[in-house]
Amino acid sequence: MADQQLLLDARGLTKRFPGVLANDSVDLQLAPGEILGLLGENGAGKSTLVKMLFGIYKPDEGEIFMKGSKAEIDEPGDAIELGMGMVHQHFQLVGPLSVAENIVMGAEPKRGMFFDLTKGEEQVAELSQRFGLAVDPKAIVEDLPVGLQQRVEILKALYRGAEILILDEPTAVLTPQETDELLQVMRDLAATGVGIIFITHKLREILAVTDRVTVLRDGKWVGTESTEGATQESLAELMVGRSVVLRIDKDDASVGEPVLSVHDLRVRDDRGHELVRGASFEVRSGEILGVAGVEGNGQRELVEALTGIRPANQGKVTIGTQDVTKASPRTIAEIGVAHIPEDREKDGIVGVYSVADNMVLNQYFKAPFAKGGQRQFAAIAENAERLVEQYDVATPSIKTPGKSLSGGNKQKVIVARELSIENKLVIASQPTRGVDVGSIEFIHKQLVAERDRGAAVLLVSAELDEIFSLADRIIVMYEGEVVADMPAEDATREQLGLLMAGATD
Amino acid sequence: MTTATATTSPTVKATISKYLPWAIALAVMFAILFAMSWDSRQTEAVGAATVRAAAPLLLGALCGLIGERSGIINIGIEGQILLSAYCGFMVSSLSADASLPTVISLILGVVGGVAASALVGFFMAWCAVSLKMDQIIAGTVVNIFALGFTSYAYVQGRTQPRYPNWTVPGLSELPFVGDVLFNHGPLTYLAFFCVVGVHIALFRTTWGLRTRAIGEHPGAADTVGVDVARMRYKNMIIAGAMAGLAGMLLIQSASAFSRNMSNGKGFIALAVMLFGRYRPLGVLGAALLLGFFTALQSQLQFNQAFDIPPQFFGMIPFLLTIAVLAVAGLAARPPAAAGSPYEKE
Numbered sequence: 001m002a003d004q005q006l007l008l009d010a011r012g013l014t015k016r017f018p019g020v021l022a023n024d025s026v027d028l029q030l031a032p033g034e035i036l037g038l039l040g041e042n043g044a045g046k047s048t049l050v051k052m053l054f055g056i057y058k059p060d061e062g063e064i065f066m067k068g069s070k071a072e073i074d075e076p077g078d079a080i081e082l083g084m085g086m087v088h089q090h091f092q093l094v095g096p097l098s099v100a101e102n103i104v105m106g107a108e109p110k111r112g113m114f115f116d117l118t119k120g121e122e123q124v125a126e127l128s129q130r131f132g133l134a135v136d137p138k139a140i141v142e143d144l145p146v147g148l149q150q151r152v153e154i155l156k157a158l159y160r161g162a163e164i165l166i167l168d169e170p171t172a173v174l175t176p177q178e179t180d181e182l183l184q185v186m187r188d189l190a191a192t193g194v195g196i197i198f199i200t201h202k203l204r205e206i207l208a209v210t211d212r213v214t215v216l217r218d219g220k221w222v223g224t225e226s227t228e229g230a231t232q233e234s235l236a237e238l239m240v241g242r243s244v245v246l247r248i249d250k251d252d253a254s255v256g257e258p259v260l261s262v263h264d265l266r267v268r269d270d271r272g273h274e275l276v277r278g279a280s281f282e283v284r285s286g287e288i289l290g291v292a293g294v295e296g297n298g299q300r301e302l303v304e305a306l307t308g309i310r311p312a313n314q315g316k317v318t319i320g321t322q323d324v325t326k327a328s329p330r331t332i333a334e335i336g337v338a339h340i341p342e343d344r345e346k347d348g349i350v351g352v353y354s355v356a357d358n359m360v361l362n363q364y365f366k367a368p369f370a371k372g373g374q375r376q377f378a379a380i381a382e383n384a385e386r387l388v389e390q391y392d393v394a395t396p397s398i399k400t401p402g403k404s405l406s407g408g409n410k411q412k413v414i415v416a417r418e419l420s421i422e423n424k425l426v427i428a429s430q431p432t433r434g435v436d437v438g439s440i441e442f443i444h445k446q447l448v449a450e451r452d453r454g455a456a457v458l459l460v461s462a463e464l465d466e467i468f469s470l471a472d473r474i475i476v477m478y479e480g481e482v483v484a485d486m487p488a489e490d491a492t493r494e495q496l497g498l499l500m501a502g503a504t505d
Numbered sequence: 506m507t508t509a510t511a512t513t514s515p516t517v518k519a520t521i522s523k524y525l526p527w528a529i530a531l532a533v534m535f536a537i538l539f540a541m542s543w544d545s546r547q548t549e550a551v552g553a554a555t556v557r558a559a560a561p562l563l564l565g566a567l568c569g570l571i572g573e574r575s576g577i578i579n580i581g582i583e584g585q586i587l588l589s590a591y592c593g594f595m596v597s598s599l600s601a602d603a604s605l606p607t608v609i610s611l612i613l614g615v616v617g618g619v620a621a622s623a624l625v626g627f628f629m630a631w632c633a634v635s636l637k638m639d640q641i642i643a644g645t646v647v648n649i650f651a652l653g654f655t656s657y658a659y660v661q662g663r664t665q666p667r668y669p670n671w672t673v674p675g676l677s678e679l680p681f682v683g684d685v686l687f688n689h690g691p692l693t694y695l696a697f698f699c700v701v702g703v704h705i706a707l708f709r710t711t712w713g714l715r716t717r718a719i720g721e722h723p724g725a726a727d728t729v730g731v732d733v734a735r736m737r738y739k740n741m742i743i744a745g746a747m748a749g750l751a752g753m754l755l756i757q758s759a760s761a762f763s764r765n766m767s768n769g770k771g772f773i774a775l776a777v778m779l780f781g782r783y784r785p786l787g788v789l790g791a792a793l794l795l796g797f798f799t800a801l802q803s804q805l806q807f808n809q810a811f812d813i814p815p816q817f818f819g820m821i822p823f824l825l826t827i828a829v830l831a832v833a834g835l836a837a838r839p840p841a842a843a844g845s846p847y848e849k850e
Contacts, residue, residue, distance in 0.1 A: 077730040092725035094718045095841070105718055106729030108711045115711045156729070 006067070007032050007083075007164050007195040008053070013062035015048050022048040025062070026221040028214055030164060030195040035186055037206040037213035037227065038199045039239055041436035043406055045219040046199050050166050053197075054086050055079040085157020086166040091149055095142030100124045102141055103156045127155055132188055147178035154185070158194075165189065166197045171205055175294045176464060176497035183209045201239075201437070203232040204465070215239055240437050248441075250448045253472040256285035259425050259456035260306070265315035267301040274313065275301045277480035283425070288447065288457040290471025290488065292464060294500050298480035299460045300342055303429045306458070307339045308332045309347075319425060333362055338418035338450075342429035342460070344407075348414040351403030355395050356384035358402045359417045383420075391416040392442065408439035415443055419450060426450050429460040444470060464493060478502050545681075551800045552685035557758060559796025560696035561586065564751035565774025566781060566788040567703050568626075571744035574707070574783060575737050576720040576842040577633045578640045581647030582748050583771025585622040588647075589752030591655040593618025594762040597665040607666040614665065614756065615692070619749035625651075626745020630738040637846035648771075656764050668692070668757040690757040692750060697789075699747060704785035716740060720840030723847040733847050769823065776826040780833040783840065791829070798822050 008030040015023040023045045030036050040046045051057045053064065055073040064071045066082055073079050079086075093102050104120040111119070124137040133151045141149060150170060157165055167186075171179045186196055186209055198210060206213050207227060215222040215238045222238055237243050260283040267276035275298040283289045293299055304310035306317060308329040317325045324332050333339070341347035349358045360369045360380055368379040384398040393412045395405055402410060411431070419426070428447060432440040447470060451457050461467050467474060467488075474491050476484040476499040484499045565582045572579040597614030601607070625647055632643035671694065673687035707713035715736060718726040723733045748771070755766055777795055781787030799822045806815035 076728055080730060086728070088728070090724075092722065092728045094722045094725050096721055097714070097717065101714055102725070105714055105726065106731055108714060110711065114709050115714055160729075 005031060006065070009065040010053060011063050011065070013049065013052055013059045013064070015045075015052055015057055016060050020219075022219050023052065023059075023216075024220045026216065026219075027224075028053075028197075029224070030197060032163070032193045032195050033190050034212065035190050035196045035198055035210045037210035038197055038216070039201065039203075039206055039213050039235060040216035041201065041239055041438070042408065042434055043218075043436065044216040044239075046216055047168065048219075049216065050086065050168060050197065050199065053079070054084060054166060080160050080162075083161055083163040084166065085154075085160060085162030085164065087150065087153040087157065087168065087170055089168040089170075089172065091153055093141050093149055093152060095140075097141060098137065099135055099139050099141055099144075099152050099155075100137035102152055103127075103137075103159050107160060124155065124159070127159055131155070131158060131192070133185060146173050147175070147181065150174070150182065151185075154189075162194070164195045164197070166199070168199045169201075170198070171200060171202060173295070175501050176493065177501050179205070202465075203235050206230075206235060207232065217241055236437060248444045248448055248469055250470075251452065253287045253451065255287045255472075256454065258282045258284045259320060260458065261316075261318045262306070263316045263318075265302070265305060265317060266313040267298070267305045267310060268313050269301055275480050276305065278315070279477070279480070279482050280315075281475055281482055281485060283456040283458050285424070285454050285456050286451060287472040288451050288459055288470050290467035290474045291458065291460040291477055292467045292474055292496050292500060293462070293477035295462050297477045297500075299429070299477055301480075302477070303339075303342065303427055303458075303460055306332075306427060307337065307341075336422070336424040338421070338423040338426045338428075340411075340414055340418055340426070340428040340431045342433070344410050344414055345403075349402040349410055352401055354399045355388065355393070355402055355405070355413055356380050356398040358413050359384045359387050359398075359420070362417060362421070387413075387416040387420055391446075406436075408435040411435050411443065412439060415446055419446055422453075423450070423455050426455050426457045427460075428457065430462065431459070432461075432463070432466060464496060467496075468493070476500055547804060549681060549684050551797070551804050552681070553688065554800030554803065555793060555797040556685060556689065557693060557796075558799040559792040560693045561751040561754040561770050562774050562777050562795055563696050563700055563788060563792040564747045564754065565771050566777040566792060567699060567785065568744040568748035568751070569775050569778040570781075570783055570785065570788060571703065571716070571740050571747065572626075572629075573778070573843045574720045574840055575716050575740040576723060576733075576840060576845070576847065577630065577737055577741060578644070578844045579629060579741070579744065580641055580644035580775065581625065581629055581651075581771075582644075582751075582774050583767055583769065584644075584647035584649075584651030585625045585745055585748035586752040586755065586771050587655055587765070587767040588625060588651040589618035589622035589749035590755045590766055591651075591659065591752075591762050592621035593749075593753045594663075594665055594756050597756070598663050601664075601666050610666055611668060615750075615753050618753040618756070619746045622749030622752060623742045623745040626741040626743075626748070627738065629745075630741035633741075633846060634734050634737045637848075640844055652765060655762070659762055659764060664761060665756070667760045690754075692754050692757045695750065696754065699750070700785050700789050703747075707785060717840075719847075720842055723842050727847070727849065733849075737847075773822060773826050776829050776833075779837045780829045782833070782837045795822055795825060795829075798825050 006029050008028070010028045012025045012027065013023055014025050026049055028049065038046050038049070048057060052059045055075045055078050058074065064073060071082055073082065100117065100121040103124050109116045109119040109123065121137040128135050133155055135148055135151050135155065141152060154165065170182060174182060183205065186198065190196055200206060207230065210227045212224055213227050213230065213235065214224040217239060263280050265276055265279045266274055269275045279302060291299055301310060305312045308327050308331065312325055315325070316323065319335055319337065322335060324335065350361065357380070360383060363369055364375065369376055381398060388395060388398060391412050393416065394409050402413060405413065426447065431443050431447070435443065447457055447459065459470055471488045474486055474488050475482050476496060478500060479502065565586060568582050568585065569579050593614040596617030597610045600610035600613050629643050629647065632638040633640050668690045670688060671691050677683040677687040707716065715726060715731050719731065719733050719736055727733050756762065759766065773795060777788055777791040780791035802818040802821040805818045
């Protein structure tokens with residue numbers, strides 16, 4: 001007999017996709033007022049699990065009980081009806097519609113045959129007051145900052161009477177301050193009796209807010225532990241299955257001459273908005289410069305301008321002694337600049353090319369990979385075999401198309417290609433986004449190795465942990481400007497968080 | 506300030522695209538004033554013809570608007586208009602042959618025409634939603650089929666009963682506006698009621714809220730229990746009915762079918778939709794504007810006031826369509842999900 005005290009009791013959930021066992025007999029229990037962390041690497045099956053709970057996937061085996069009775073959940077509508085609410089990683093909000101319209105959609109208040117928007121706005125105002133989630137019901141959603149949009153998502157679930165809230169990687173898009181606010185909101189909601197399933201791969205957040213944590217690895221249920229007494233190291237070990245170095249050990253930097261100098265750089269985006277507004281900084285050989293900042297503050301445009309993909313509007317970029325402000329991507333790469341792009345699917349690999357071809361994208365046109373305009377397949381294959389071995393890329397063969405690799409392995413292909421040449425400068429943009437913990441550790445070690453070899457490394461990351469773990473010096477970008485430049489050992493998390501949010505003092 | 510330079514060009518663009526339509530509308534008013542001073546009977550004729558010409562554009566644009574707001578780009582409006590005109594005409598003509606009363610045969614014709622176009626709407630929904638086909642190709646198929654089929658099947662010499670003119674008692678006696686606004690066939694009035702109806706439905710009903718949602722972010726609608734596929738089917742059928750009425754409007758004014766009688770109206774309707782920024786009331790203004798130029802050009806062709814080949818005047822609405830598309834393209838923001846099939850997880 002199922003436990004009536006539990007809001008949710010899932011037993012033996014199994015889901016198979018062609019060739020993959022995504023979830024193998026996973027158990028999960030949630031009590032009222034409890035915050036349960038769901039922890040696992042990418043591809044460990046966290047998303048599959050909650051999608052089964054929410055009726056997006058149908059489990060092949062297993063049962064779900066809610067408050068003691070068996071629940072039949074065939075589609076999200078059933079889950080909503082049973083009191084479940086889900087805040088998706090990618091917000092499910094209609095941008096041009098108002099907050100109230102988004103929240104009440106699907107369960108709209110009516111007056112006669114008409115949709116009663118005024119009443120909807122009143123209901124939303126009342127709800128946001130009751131749960132302490134302040135937001136203007138009349139505001140247009142796409143005008144709101146990400147943190148508020150997330151609030152709208154939570155209200156959407158609460159409007160439908162959710163007693164169980166599933167939050168899928170909710171902090172991935174937030175500033176540290178917004179994250180703290182969200183964690184507080186979660187505690188407040190739990191205090192009213194709502195049960196929360198909190199998916200994240202950030203160990204610190206798990207420790208900060210959850211009561212218990214369920215860990216998945218390779219689709220298998222590894223264990224459910226009380227958070228009390230757990231440490232980042234113990235959780236990481238559960239998640240990966242071996243002990244993991246969370247903080248890379250590195251020697252002091254032996255800093256040399258400036259390799260990259262950027263002076264008063266201004267860059268516009270495709271719509272003509274100036275997103276980099278007079279950035280100036282230097283990266284010297286033998287150091288890692290971390291660029292911290294909430295996404296969308298000009299980091300992407302900065303990197304695109306530095307690598308020649310996007311024209312600079314104004315300012316000067318020098319690599320070594322060479323002015324590369326107007327240079328082409330090829331010229332810049334040939335000088336000795338490695339680029340690990342932010343969007344690996346779009347800019348990093350060619351999905352339909354083989355792993356081997358992807359590994360020579362930066363050198364395919366010259367010896368030994370091409371002679372007299374003819375490609376040298378033996379050399380290309382030899383190169384690929386060596387790099388796959390050296391960088392531990394999990395691929396069936398070097399002929400496998402790049403798109404069929406997992407995120408972490410795609411990233412390894414890119415890192416292998418870019419670092420296979422001796423570079424003066426390595427530009428790495430969000431190098432470990434969506435990459436599993438094991439690969440993160442590997443990529444971090446590679447970046448530190450480049451620095452120790454004497455290369456200058458520019459690391460752009462929205463993850464403060466990554467910046468703190470790797471950078472020797474940190475600059476903060478806010479609205480296209482460099483608002484701070486400091487040695488890493490002088491920086492604190494709180495201080496960077498404030499700078500990233502635009503606080504100036 | 507750096508901010509100023511950063512935002513100048515988009516702001517200027519936005520301002521231009523916001524006010525240009527109104528500037529054009531003003532120019533139109535001056536043109537009317539000019540025409541009035543020239544001959545008041547002609548002005549009245551142009552005014553009434555504007556309303557007549559605007560009506561099918563209006564309905565065609567509403568068809569496109571409902572589809573695109575739901576996430577389906579419909580370039581097959583031209584074909585839907587032509588096909589409904591043919592089917593409606595044949596139904597009316599055959600039922601008149603069977604000696605049914607005139608009113609009945611006219612009503613049957615409208616029902617037939619609307620049903621034919623609604624069926625095409627269903628077909629396009631099937632292509633776009635169930636087959637996840639390229640929507641432009643689906644629309645092109647409809648256009649080619651409609652022109653080929655109606656040209657092949659049409660037999661010259663067939664006739665159908667004429668539509669009555671409904672004069673609104675009292676109002677039609679008013680000087681100028683009486684003839685311009687209140688002396689038309691029944692379907693013309695219906696077209697204008699449809700605009701108001703769609704406007705209210707789109708912005709004041711749950712259907713409208715959900716329709717706007719599935720065109721912008723079907724995933725969001727889906728996660729709150731809105732059946733995206735079903736709604737897209739339903740809306741394409743409703744939209745098809747609108748285009749069907751547009752086809753019947755052509756029959757109302759010509760009382761007979763003729764080869765390729767839609768003559769690009771379905772495409773001009775797309776321009777009207779864009780110019781009206783996917784809003785029914787905007788579509789109303791845009792349709793009246795293009796209707797005015799259509800009326801003006803036929804008047805100019807007719808009275809041969811200038812020694813210019815009439816074909817040049819015939820070009821006016823199409824040139825204006827190109828101009829509108831070039832300018833309005835800057836301002837109109839299509840629904841984000843328009844054109845892409847919804848992939849459910």
